Structures are given as C-alpha cells and as structure tokens.
Amino acid sequence: MPSPEPSAPSPDPAGLPPGPASILVVGGGGRENALGWALARCPGVETVWIAPGNGGSPSLPGCEVLPIPESDGEGLAAACLERGVDLVVVGPEAPLAAGLADRLRADGLAVFGPGADGARLEASKQWAKDLMVEAGIPTARHGHATSEAQALALLERFERPPVVKADGLAAGKGVTVAASLEEARAAIAEVFAGRFGAAGASLVLEECLSGPEVSVFALSDGQRMVLLPPAQDHKRIGEGDTGPNTGGMGAYAPAPLLDAAGLEGVRQLVLEPTLAALQERGIDYRGVIYAGLMLTPDGPQVIEFNCRFGDPECETLMPLLGPELAAVLLACAHGDLSSAPALTIQSRCSACVIAAAAGYPGEVRRGDPIHGSISTGADLQLFHAGSRREASGICLTAGGRVLAVVAQADDFDSAFARAYAGLEQVHFEGITYRRDIGHQVRRRPPLNEP
Ligand code: AMP
Helix, strand or coil: CCCCCCCCCCCCCCCCCCCCCCEEEECCCHHHHHHHHHHHHCCCCCCCEECCCCCCCHHHEEEEEEECCCHHHHHHHHHHHHHHEEEECCCCHHHHHHHHHHHHCCCCCCCCCCCHHHHHHHHHHHHHHHHHHHHCECCEEEECCCCCCHHHHHHCCCCCCCEECCCCCCCCCCEEECCCCCHHHHHHHHHCCCCCCHHHHHEEEECCCCCCCCEEEEEEECEEECCCCCCEEEEECCCCCCCECCCEEEEEEEECCCCCCHHHHHHHHHHHHHHHHHHHCCCEEEEEEEEEEEEEEEEEEEEECCCCCCHHHHHHHHHCCCCCCCHHHHHHHCHEEEEEEECCCCEEEEEEEEEECCCCCCCCCCEECCCCCCCCCEEEEEECCCCEEEECCEECCCEEEEEEEEEEEECHHHHHHHHHHHHHECCCCCCEEECCCCCCCCCCCCCCCC
C-alpha cells in the first residue's frame, strides 16, 4: 500500500494563499472541541484531528480523534508527519509551557501556539510582571518572594491584604484574593508548604484591585495581531457570583464593558507593548495573547496573561468567527498575518453555559451516562468538555465541567434563552449549572426568578 499523500492545501478562488486542508488540534477539553468545530467548517479544510479529544469529539462534523496525549510530543510529531498535517493548533497551556510547539516546529510543522519561551507569559507570574513593568503596561504593584520569610516581610509593605499568587502553572488554583492579613499569611504558608508543587517554588504578592473583569484575545503572528471580541466569564460556582472559583461556569461575548474604542485602547495600552516586549526578548510569539483585565477607576489593568484561548471563552467566541479562521491561524503560524484574509466577526451575541458534575469544583462524580441530544444548528452548539465515550458509543461524565452549551442571537436575552433551552435537552445524574450566566447583560430575569 502506498503511504497516503499529504493533503494538498486548498486553492482560494479570490487568489489568497491556500488555507490548511488538514489540521491537528491538541487538547481534550471543550475549548479544543470548539476549535475543531470552527476550523472544520472553514472552506478547504478536509480533516481536523483532535488529540486526544473527548467523548464529544467524534460527533463533530469533519473531526476525528487521535488517541495521543497532549504530553506526547514525539507521538504527535510523528502523527502530523504521517498525515501531512498543514497546521497544528495547541489548546492548553501545559504542553505549550513544556515546549510542545518547539518540538513540532523542529520537524518543520506550522504551529499556532507559542514556544516555551513565550508561554512564560502564563507559566511564570513573575516573568510576566517583569515584562509588564519594563514595558509600562498597567498592572497592580507587586513583589516577588522565594521563601516564606521573604514573603512575610514583603506582606508588611502592603497597606491592604494583597493577592497571593503562586508563580507557576497551578491549573487556576494558585491565586488567593485574601480578605485579611491572616488569610494572606495562610495562603503564603500553603504555597511554600508545596501545595502547588514546583509551581509554588516562589510567589507574587500583588496589590488587590477592584472592578469588573474582561478578557481580550489577540491572535499574533509574532509581529502583528488580530483582536477578537472581548468576553466575560463567570468564575464562581454559585449564582450571584458566589462560592469557590472554578475553571469557568459560563461566558458571553462581546462584553459591552469594552466597546470598539475601549478595545482599541487595550490594543495600544496593553497588547502592542506586550508583543513589542516579547520581540525585544527575542521571542517570536505565534499564538494567542490572552489579557485578563480588570477595569478599575484608573483604567484597565492586567491581572494575568495566558498563552492560549480561555475555556469557556473559546467555546463562546468560535461561533462568531468567520470561515477565514483556518487561514488566519495558519498565517499566524507562518509568521505572516499580512498574507491572510481579514477575519470576519459576526456582530451577534454569543452565550455559553457550562453543565458541571455534582461536587465541582471539588471532588466530582464520574462515569454517569449523558442522556439526550441537542438539535444543534447554526445558532446552537454543544461541546463536550469532561466526557468519555464507551465502545458502545455511550458518553459518560469524566470531569468537573462536562458540557458547554453555546447559542447565538441578535440580543443576549434571546441567546441565553436559546442556550438554556438547549441545556434542558441533555441530562446526567447530578448535573449542575448556573441559571444566571450573563446576568450583567440580560434584561429578562434569570429563569429561576419570579
Ligand atoms: P489569575 O489566575 O491571576 O487570573 O487570578 C484569578 C482571579 O483572581 C482573577 O480572575 C481575579 O478575579 C482575581 N485576581 C487576580 N489578581 C487580582 C488583583 N490584583 N486584584 C483583585 N483580584 C485579582
């Protein structure tokens, strides 16, 4: 049998450079399913592989699963070469920080996602703070400590209890917004007691800011960038934004907190200086720059950078993006956004609600069958997050956040009504979701209110 020919890139009738025909998305969450779904519907894309994907991935039109873990750089590189993959999109931060994009680029593959050098924007809070201070990017005052004694001495210098942040990747659990000095001391002790492993070898203490939060995403080719609509997510488990923090219980976009002028301000104040500072460090950053902002009375301040799409913001944003997405990500991967078609963005409202397993964000139930189906279509999508598929085809819950239901409409009330109606169609034992996602932008009261 002859080995399969690498798929030829598809020609573009408008004379634009061809988009990718074969794409690998790395990761196994709702974010990666949303990326796979959005890329598979771009003209010219023949196959999107998702590695390792989850229970929902095989049901996405145009998507196929590759059972290779995101940590297996060798296996992923070999699979890409064997299949003639034109573009790799890396979803999660951990493989990026571990150098997966570097490993794949070493084989000549086009990768959307920064190398380990650029991923430090997320993988080290201190590194990111240094970059921001040097580049004059607005961010909370901070100090860095490598021992508990040093951190406690630093604590004295804050007038109000600071935010305590483990330096490294801690799966969203390394930040404590301390309400009192005692709480700050306890958080410091926890970091140095090894709660976050190597991620807690040092910490950052940061002035506590206040204001609404909004996420801004730039797709960068290392020199230029395209901005996506701002999004807002809901981190807390409980309605009314109460209870412990989670990975995100829902989101909506575009967040009206930042209008076009506000977004342009963020580009000039935050994103362009960040990219310039990365370039000054010799970093060719090809991927997402995600700026988590707090809109304070003194203007936007950066509270974190991430080196990848947010989850569930990605699920929320993908349905708004046009069919040029695959070509745009490929152009970023090639370091030449100027050759890409302009990315069209629908001016509609997108709403995403997460269905989590009982117990989330603590210990969760697993292995419950997911019943029902949603008649997804142009305005309604279902992305599995924490699920796995049995040989029989039945999907079982397999994580904290199980499903993301996303809907679009001309206004947020209609978009959320559509998403919640979709959610009614699926069920698993212990299903948990917030009914008030997007309360900031909904005029009709959430469904559980009179
Ligand atoms: P991070 O992982 O850095 O995004 O922090 C997680 C959450 O902690 C953010 O979404 C904020 O709600 C909160 N947070 C982080 N830094 C600060 C800060 N300097 N002031 C107030 N809240 C913060």
